[in-house]
Amino acid sequence: MAGAGRFFEDFIVGDVIRHATPRTITLGDLALNQALYGNRYAVQSSDAFAQALGYPRSPVDDLVTFHVVFGKTVPDVSLNAFANLGYAAGRFLAPVYPGDTLASTSEVVGVRPTSKGDAGVVWVHTRGTRPNGEPVLDYVRWVLVRVAGGRPLPDPVVPTLPAVVDPAEIGGACPRIDASAWDDALSGSARRFDDYQVGEKIDHVDGMTVEEAEHQLATRLWQNTARVHFDGYAQKSSKIGRRLVYGGHVISLARGLMYNGLENAFHVAAINGGRHVAPIFAGDTLYAWSEILDKQTLPGRDDVGALRVRLVGCKDTTPGAFPLKTADGKDDPAVVLDLDLWVLLPR
Amino acid sequence: MAGAGRFFEDFIVGDVIRHATPRTITLGDLALNQALYGNRYAVQSSDAFAQALGYPRSPVDDLVTFHVVFGKTVPDVSLNAFANLGYAAGRFLAPVYPGDTLASTSEVVGVRPTSKGDAGVVWVHTRGTRPNGEPVLDYVRWVLVRVAGGRPLPDPVVPTLPAVVDPAEIGGACPRIDASAWDDALSGSARRFDDYQVGEKIDHVDGMTVEEAEHQLATRLWQNTARVHFDGYAQKSSKIGRRLVYGGHVISLARGLMYNGLENAFHVAAINGGRHVAPIFAGDTLYAWSEILDKQTLPGRDDVGALRVRLVGCKDTTPGAFPLKTADGKDDPAVVLDLDLWVLLPR
Amino acid sequence: MAGAGRFFEDFIVGDVIRHATPRTITLGDLALNQALYGNRYAVQSSDAFAQALGYPRSPVDDLVTFHVVFGKTVPDVSLNAFANLGYAAGRFLAPVYPGDTLASTSEVVGVRPTSKGDAGVVWVHTRGTRPNGEPVLDYVRWVLVRVAGGRPLPDPVVPTLPAVVDPAEIGGACPRIDASAWDDALSGSARRFDDYQVGEKIDHVDGMTVEEAEHQLATRLWQNTARVHFDGYAQKSSKIGRRLVYGGHVISLARGLMYNGLENAFHVAAINGGRHVAPIFAGDTLYAWSEILDKQTLPGRDDVGALRVRLVGCKDTTPGAFPLKTADGKDDPAVVLDLDLWVLLPR
Structure with a gap:
């Protein structure tokens, strides 16, 4: 195809x-991922940190x-x-x-x-x-x-999808960890699962300006072939007039930014939903903020707990203003990403 | 020196x-190569795919x-x-x-x-x-x-070079593979050696816009020290006025693009000839098309066959028009690369 | 924090x-380091070269x-x-x-x-x-x-710092090497420790133009979180008006350039001092030159010797003019980096 x-x-x-x-x-892919998104989660950054928890090495x-x-x-x-x-x-x-x-x-x-x-x-x-x-x-x-065109169109079939992944079904990608070995100084924060409140909003503070070379490297690294991301010549004659940044690049940038304030949210366990609210282009600066929508323990596990986080990406703005909707209920023009995740933290 | x-x-x-x-x-170099050129050949991308064929791992x-x-x-x-x-x-x-x-x-x-x-x-x-x-x-x-200057110039010595590498001399870098283990769905196409015809032209469809950061990363990764590629200050006062993209960067981009339509051409076995027809600069978008010039079996091998491919790189144009020469026999102004390769495909 | x-x-x-x-x-980090700085020191580039000297592999x-x-x-x-x-x-x-x-x-x-x-x-x-x-x-x-503000400021405490690291205290990161196995053709030069003179100035010749994507990749790779390097939106309203290149990026570029003329200076053993004289921005081209300030043998070691090198980075200029100070003793406006290093060479 x-x-x-x-x-x-x-x-x-x-x-x-x-x-x-x-x-x-490979480790080469992970180094590029590091260079593109600036992650600082200790579990993925340090084999020694991961091994202390019981991982064979950094996942x-x-x-x-x-x-x-x-x-x-x-x-x-x-x-x-x-x-x-x-x-x-x-x-x-x-x-x-x-x-x-x-x-x-x-x-x-x-x-x-x-x-x-x-x-x-x-x-x-x-x-x-x-x-x-x-x-x-x-x-x-x-x-x-x-x-x-030229062929009959099918009758609609619309699947039923859960609004949220059942917490009982998450955690399979997180081996049982020895949370007593979790070193808060090395992870960057003492705030664990119990320290977050539902309804809490978190300003992730930092911003990242996106360059054409960066998102193109990412898109090719992941073998994503969508032309809109790297064919600047064809894009010139498109409605949008320029290259579009791969949506997944925005998701990973937001995940990198999310470290500020959610330092111990070491594992994305589920994507409940997500929407690319608006496109992002080279030269735009991405910021992010989060809201804790829910928190749940996982059946049979006392090592980690799950926070349901609304992770909002916004561009060329102040994330501490927590932009989301305008007064008339439309998407705030600064918002580019609206993700709904389950993330795991040590208890 | x-x-x-x-x-x-x-x-x-x-x-x-x-x-x-x-x-x-290292695997780090290969990840960068992936990020720079977006290759999708299964043999080089997946250890498991390569191992099924008999390779110890991805080459x-x-x-x-x-x-x-x-x-x-x-x-x-x-x-x-x-x-x-x-x-x-x-x-x-x-x-x-x-x-x-x-x-x-x-x-x-x-x-x-x-x-x-x-x-x-x-x-x-x-x-x-x-x-x-x-x-x-x-x-x-x-x-x-x-x-x-200031020294006598030598008498000319011009070597005799083959127009084409003898197919009997290629294939040394390709271990015998178990072609029956070749999974067409995973490789991306069912078209194998026997399915291509001499004279066939293939539009590789996609385009890649080149950024300064990208070709500079490539040039330094390969320890190529030609100043024209990364000294923008000196280039300003050159005839060309700006940095030139390393010709090998263009070759690798064309090889990446060539996947569309030659998905199973997993190995470049020989470079019969090649010419950088025109320079490419940051901001240019590279496209490619190919013509099958010849096809040959290899002595003693029933696992793979060789296609002789003219791989043409062109910029800021429509590759499906197969630009090559103008009416008066000059190089089409869109053409930047004219390569002549032997590539191997499973039989 | x-x-x-x-x-x-x-x-x-x-x-x-x-x-x-x-x-x-990881090897992934090292490949990116290679792509960012274009190093050509054989010890770090080739496991085989390093092993011949006695290293377990390239450090x-x-x-x-x-x-x-x-x-x-x-x-x-x-x-x-x-x-x-x-x-x-x-x-x-x-x-x-x-x-x-x-x-x-x-x-x-x-x-x-x-x-x-x-x-x-x-x-x-x-x-x-x-x-x-x-x-x-x-x-x-x-x-x-x-x-x-709002809190009393502490009394000054100013530490005493050495102007130069004592050569007797360096070399710990360099295992004893078999200098007889050092291959000058592969390292790129026959000039060893004994061949350099105190007072000698070396033009490193080449220049590297910096791109935003490059220094941002570096800054994130090293998990440096200083906002001035990658938040272009916030920087627009700063005094400087744009993103600043991480000083360490400049140091590594200068180290890469320093190969021309100091090909065998395979190990940076000490940083005696260093000053980022002026900022560097995307689009600037970095050049470098060095002066040999001192040379010392290391106690108990006949395999390597130490050169004290003043490594000067300068931008958009001719490094062969060795810019440093203006006639009135101020920093030459082209100078951006003034580093004082001990580097080791084989004897």
Whole structure:
């Protein structure tokens, strides 16, 4: 499917697509991830810190797993997409370490033509797996895909998706840790699971200006082939007139920024939902803030607890003003990302 | 020879130059190569895919081997070059894996002063070797080098070079593979050696816009010291007025783009010839197309076959128009690269 | 301490700060370091070259160790700094290899309010250590930190610092090497310790133009959180109006350039002192030159000798003019970096 990509009519509910180019994740990828996003979570940064908790070594940043699994789906799913509409039911199922190889498969789980008939929403259930078939990541994504035309459009099938991943179903990618070995000075904060309150808002303070070279490096690193990200010549004659930054780049930048105030939120366990509210371009500066939406213990686990976090990315603004909606209920024009995550912290 | 570099008169036919700075190729280099060029060939991307075929692990991208070997020659060969004129007789001789260390030597095999007498063509036969002397890459390159002046110029010696590498001499860098284990879904295409026709032209569809930071990262990664690539201040007062993108960066981008339509061409076995038709600058968008010039089986091998591919890089244009020459036989102004390769595909 | 950072009054002489986020240095980091700075020192580039000398493998570039240790101190020491004033007494104490994990601690060793009272100089003695406590790097740095106000300012305590590190105290990070196995062709020069003269000036010839993406990648790779380096939006309303390049990026670029003429200076053993004379911005081209200030043998070692080198970084100029001071004794406006190092060469 390289090159042309599928159109709306090519997606048949029930079809399973095995995506091309499995990928072995290496320490080289993790260094680039570090250079692109500036993460400071001790578990992923220090083998010694991770080993003290019981990990065999530092695990791969959860979003690296996400990008690798996601990137493979682009040539088959979203090459002709107008927009990436949302994510749901994302669960990290098993820890991933450098040297692990991942591939992706997607099942078409929903289709709905738009009323105009020139495009349709396609839902795919994507699974990232090891060569032995073991799943490491599971999520649903829906995109608005161009209609090729000349063929009948399918009847709508709309999948039922959970608003939130059940906390009983998360934590599979986090081995039991020895929370007594957690060193607050090295992790950067003494605030653990019990120290956060539902409703609390956190200003993540810092900002990151995005450069064309950076997001292009990221997009190619994760083998994402969406042209809008790196074909500046073609983009000149597009409506938007320039290259678009890959949405996952924005997610990882927000995750990097989120360290300020959530230093011990070492693991993204689930993506309940997410929306790229507005595009981001080279030259824009991304900031982020969070709100704690919920907190839950995990069945049978006294080592870690889960915070449900609304992670909001905003650009060229002051994150401490917590921009979200305007007075008339529309998206604040500064907001570019609205993510809903379960993150784990030591107890 | 760091710093000043050799002038035309310093090249004596028969001299052998051992180049500085051997280099151990690591997984870190390969991750950067991935981020710079966006390759999607399954053999180099997935240890598991490579192992299923019989490789001990994913081999190093052939062009990484080329860049590492080539980069070392620059301080000794082309620091005072006006132009890199061509390549011939390039053969990849042995597989290279992460952790392997390579060094380079060059023998001067030809010199020819230009009629003007202010420069001369120098041919060098370069060999990349392991510390034990085993060669992994062999090629001839010729460059136009400045005359220092004040010394007599040598009589011309022009080497005889093959127009095409004999297919009987290629394949040394490709271990026998178990082609029955080749998974077309994972490689991205079911088109194998037998499915391509001589004369066929392939539009590689995608484009990549080049940024200054990207080509500078590449040039330094490969320890290429040609000033024109990263000294913007000096370049301002040059005829061209700005930094030039390293020609090898363009070759690797074209190789990355070539995946669309040649997904199973997993190994570059030989460089029959190559010409940087025109320079490329930051901000330009590179596209590519290919023509199948020939196809040959390899003696004693039923696992892989070789396609001779003309890989044409062009900028800021539509690759599907297959630009090459203008009506009056000159280079099409969009064309920047004209490469002639043997690539291997499973049978 | 993530987010807000310490103000001048928060620094109490004698306090020891354990910095967050230990870091395992990987081959991925070293590849990025290579791509950012273009180093060509054979010891760090080739495992085979290093092993021939007696190293178990190529050691980590000394400045990578410096950046990793330094980066951790920023959130605690210099987030509210107006300026990074200087370094002294820097010693590399033990070799560092890929896979080693480093953390940092800093002791406050001096404080002095400025006469204006809105800021103060803070001296910290920083130590980089392995998880078992073994130190690998030791240095003093002083910064000008903002006064928060409303609290009494401390009495001045000014530490005594050596002008030069005693040569008897250096070399700990350089295992005894077999200098007879040093291959001058592979290292790039036959000039060894004995071949340099005190007073000699060396033009490092090449220049490197800095891009925003490059210094941002570096700053995040080393987990340096100083906002001035990557928050372009906030910088727009600062006095300087744009992003500042991390001073350590300039140091590493100068170290990369220094290869031309000091090819065998394979190890930075000590930082006697250093000053960022002027800022550098994206688009500037960095050049470098050196003066040999002293040369010393090391007690009990006949394998290596130490050159004391003044390494001067200058921008958008001709390094062969050796810019340093103007006729009236002020800093030459082209000079951006004035470093005083002990470097080791084979004898």
